[in-house]
Amino acid sequence: MPTVPIFMPQLGESIAEATIVRLQVAVGDTVRADQDIIEVETNKAIMSVTTLCNGTVAEIRAKEGVSYSVGSLLGLLDVSAEEIARTGVESLESLEAKRSAAKPASTAPNTRSNETNIHFSLDDDGYEEAPAVVPSVKGLPVPIGVMGAHYISPRMRARMDDLGLREADISAVVGTGAGGRVTVEDLEGFLDYLEAWPSSHASSMRLAVADAMRRSWTRPLATVGLPLLLDRAISHRGAQSPTPGLTLYILRAFALALSEHPATAGYLIGEKIVHPRSFDIGVAVQVKDGVVVPVVRKADKKPLAELIAEYDDLVARARERRLTEDDCKGGIATVTNFGTFGLCLGTPIPLPNETLILGLGAGVKKPVWSEQVGAFLPATEAALVLTFDHRVVDGGGAGVLLNRVAALMQRPEAL
Numbered sequence: 001m002p003t004v005p006i007f008m009p010q011l012g013e014s015i016a017e018a019t020i021v022r023l024q025v026a027v028g029d030t031v032r033a034d035q036d037i038i039e040v041e042t043n044k045a046i047m048s049v050t051t052l053c054n055g056t057v058a059e060i061r062a063k064e065g066v067s068y069s070v071g072s073l074l075g076l077l078d079v080s081a082e083e084i085a086r087t088g089v090e091s092l093e094s095l096e097a098k099r100s101a102a103k104p105a106s107t108a109p110n111t112r113s114n115e116t117n118i119h120f121s122l123d124d125d126g127y128e129e130a131p132a133v134v135p136s137v138k139g140l141p142v143p144i145g146v147m148g149a150h151y152i153s154p155r156m157r158a159r160m161d162d163l164g165l166r167e168a169d170i171s172a173v174v175g176t177g178a179g180g181r182v183t184v185e186d187l188e189g190f191l192d193y194l195e196a197w198p199s200s201h202a203s204s205m206r207l208a209v210a211d212a213m214r215r216s217w218t219r220p221l222a223t224v225g226l227p228l229l230l231d232r233a234i235s236h237r238g239a240q241s242p243t244p245g246l247t248l249y250i251l252r253a254f255a256l257a258l259s260e261h262p263a264t265a266g267y268l269i270g271e272k273i274v275h276p277r278s279f280d281i282g283v284a285v286q287v288k289d290g291v292v293v294p295v296v297r298k299a300d301k302k303p304l305a306e307l308i309a310e311y312d313d314l315v316a317r318a319r320e321r322r323l324t325e326d327d328c329k330g331g332i333a334t335v336t337n338f339g340t341f342g343l344c345l346g347t348p349i350p351l352p353n354e355t356l357i358l359g360l361g362a363g364v365k366k367p368v369w370s371e372q373v374g375a376f377l378p379a380t381e382a383a384l385v386l387t388f389d390h391r392v393v394d395g396g397g398a399g400v401l402l403n404r405v406a407a408l409m410q411r412p413e414a415l
Contacts, residue, residue: 001078001079001080001081002078002079002080002081002084002091002092002093003058003076003077003078003079003091003092003093004052004053004055004076004077004079004084004089004090004091004092005073005075005076005077005092005095006037006038006049006051006073006074006075006076006077007071007072007073007074008040008049008068008069008070008071008072008074009049009070010070011040011042011047011070011325012042012325015042015070015325016069016070017042017067017068017069017070017204018040018041018042018047018067018068018070018204019040019041019042019065019066019067019068019204020038020039020040020062020063020064020065020066020067020068020074021039021040021041021046021064022038022039022064023037023038023039023060023062023064024036024037024038024039024048025037025038025057025060026057026060027057027058027059027060028056028057029056029057030054030055030056030057031051031054031055031056031057031077032051032054033051033052033053033054033087034050034051035050035051036048036049036050037049037050037051037057037075038062038074038075041204041321042204045292045321045322045323045324045325045328046320046321046322049074051077052087052089053077053079053083053084053086053087053089054079054083055077055078055079055080055083056077056078056079057075057076057077057078058075058076058077058078059075059076060074060075061073061074061075061076062074062075067204076092079091153177153181153182153183153184155183155184156182156183156184156186156187159184159187160187163191166214168214170182170187170190172190173186173187173190174186203288203289203290205287205288205289205290205292206289206290208290209290209291212351212352213349215352216349216350216351216352217349219389219390219391220389220390220391221349221350221387221388221389221390222387222388222390222395222398223347223348223385223386223387223388224385224386224388224395224398224399224402225345225383225384225385225386225402226383226384226402226403226406227381227382227383227384228360228381228382228383228384228406228409229368229379229380229381229409229410230246230363230380230381230382230409231379231380232409232410232411232412233246233249233409233412234246234363234380236412236413237249237412240305242308242309242312244304244305244307244308244311245311245312245315246337246360247283247335247337247360248304248307248308248311249304249409249412249415250335250337250358250360250384250405250409251281251283251296251299251307251311251335252299252303252304252307252415253405253408253409253415254281254299254333254335254358254405255279255281255296255299255300256300256408256415257401257404257405257408258276258279258281258300258332258333258356258401259279259300260404261397261400261401261404262275262276262279263275263397264355264356264388264392264393264397264398264401265279265332265333265355265356266355266392267332267353267354267355267389267392268355268389268391268392273392276332278297278298278330278332279298279299279300279301279332280295280296280297280298280299280330280331280332281295281296281299281331281332281333281334281335282294282295282296282328282331282333282334282335282351282354283295283296283311283314283315283334283335283336284334284335284336284337284348284357285315285318285319286341287318287319287321292318292321292323292328293328293331293334293351294314294315294317294318294323294327294328295314295327295328295329295330295331296310296311296314297310297330303415304412304415314327331351331353331354332354332355332356333350333354333355333356333357333358334348334350334351334354334356334357334358335357335358335359335360336348336357336358336359336360337359337360338359338360338361338362339360339361339362339363339382340362341362342362343361343362344361344362344364344382344383345361345383345385346359346361346385347359347385347387348385348387349387350387350388350389355388355389355392355393356386356387356388356389356393356401357386357387358384358385358386358402358405359383359384359385359386359387360382360383360384360385361382361383361384361385362382363380363381363382364380364381364382365378365379365380365381366378366379366381367379368381384402384405384406386398386401386402
């Protein structure tokens with residue numbers, strides 16, 4: 001009976017690997033076409049590997065908790081010749097025949113061919129184990145009492161590339177070379193020093209957040225803020241059914257303000273500022289060991305009441321790690337409510353592909369002067385902060401945008 005391989009699929013444009021979360025079938029199980037058989041976790045969401053045709057599970061190579069690159073051989077299906085003819089899928093025997101035909105005569109039996117885009121090779125037992133992937137970004141703890149690195153030699157950079165390290169990872173290494181240069185010996189000594197430290201494996205989510213923040217911080221970022229009175233929004237919110245989240249009020253006001261001042265949401269590429277085609281705003285959602293940012297589309301065009309269901313669905317699926325790649329791409333700015341953690345002030349960092357991020361702190365009851373009454377009255381006040389790419393937006397432009405958001409929040413019935 002022919003055998004059909006189960007490969008790790010391409011789960012998104014920017015996804016090169018995924019971690020096996022759960023095997024949903026066992027050897028001997030009968031499966032149908034498009035059946036979910038392996039649950040995997042990428043740096044963005046939990047997704048499923050599905051079958052291409054009907055068949056019987058002959059072998060499972062994947063192991064739970066292990067990461068595999070796109071194209072890795074995860075398992076095998078026994079499939080009838082009739083099913084192969086019906087679906088047009090390629091059998092393992094056909095792929096191996098193509099691989100053998102493409103391989104030069106001098107190539108050793110276990111050498112992989114670059115001609116066929118097949119991510120496995122034959123060994124004495126017939127197949128090579130699917131290669132486990134080591135995460136490409138590795139963080140290191142910073143020990144106390146050592147100074148920062150000064151200059152990194154080309155040889156050291158090559159060694160860092162071998163280890164998958166970035167400059168931020170070795171900022172605590174003391175350079176002993178000429179002029180404070182960090183040598184390979186310095187690096188190896190530092191790594192030996194850390195061997196005795198407790199450590200844990202960084203998740204795919206944590207590594208993705210780390211990589212995004214490294215790239216974001218290559219730009220000159222600045223933050224401005226002002227106090228925001230929340231009482232009117234809170235009162236309006238309490239009278240709605242279903243009840244919109246306070247973050248949604250901020251998101252809607254932000255989208256409207258950006259539509260009035262679109263230049264502030266531009267993105268600098270070389271000597272051009274690329275302006276938004278649509279005011280699609282992301283919302284930061286805390287999940288286990290990281291943050292995901294689903295995007296609310298055309299938030300300036302939809303009234304608050306119309307956005308509630310879409311927003312609630314995105315947030316719920318984000319917390320369950322069930323977002324698709326399309327749910328998370330294309331945003332021009334992000335809103336984050338760090339006040340939900342009891343934090344009064346913060347300096348959020350925009351994503352690498354965005355110029356702006358708007359943050360809201362926790363509401364605090366305090367006396368606020370009322371010009372109408374001529375006295376201090378109790379009010380709920382929160383910090384509203386905007387972090388921006390200073391190459392695109394200046395303090396004045398950021399201030400105008402922030403004040404407009406604050407003004408719109410005082411008319412929640414118009415959102």
